[in-house]
Amino acid sequence: MAAVQVIEQYIDITDGVCGGRPRIVDTRMTVADIALMRLQMNLSLEEISGVYDLPLSAVYAAMAYYFENRAEIDLRSAEDASFIDEMREQYPSKVTAKLAQARRRTIRRHMPASLS
Numbered sequence: 001m002a003a004v005q006v007i008e009q010y011i012d013i014t015d016g017v018c019g020g021r022p023r024i025v026d027t028r029m030t031v032a033d034i035a036l037m038r039l040q041m042n043l044s045l046e047e048i049s050g051v052y053d054l055p056l057s058a059v060y061a062a063m064a065y066y067f068e069n070r071a072e073i074d075l076r077s078a079e080d081a082s083f084i085d086e087m088r089e090q091y092p093s094k095v096t097a098k099l100a101q102a103r104r105r106t107i108r109r110h111m112p113a114s115l116s
Contacts, residue, residue: 010061024058032077034062
């Protein structure tokens with residue numbers, strides 16, 4: 001069996017599923033997700049397989065696919081992160097603002113009168 005066939009057995013790209021990003025077949029776990037967990041979170045491939053109930057061979061195939069297409073996957077991940085940052089700036093979380101306001105009230109309530 002050729003290497004390409006093995007990777008195709010485990011990796012799928014479908015328009016409309018996970019934004020057309022390469023993913024493990026029959027899951028929504030993208031190759032970029034696997035790479036992030038391995039390379040940035042330092043999880044072993046065995047841990048990823050176990051925690052997410054994925055075939056170990058599929059996790060290895062995802063990493064092989066990632067290394068073959070690293071520039072494209074990293075670029076798309078960076079574009080996604082930039083988009084998220086723009087949206088957070090444009091539409092600040094109301095929950096975050098309420099939590100900050102509650103924190104300030106709590107601090108004021110517990111502050112000694114001489115400091116307020």
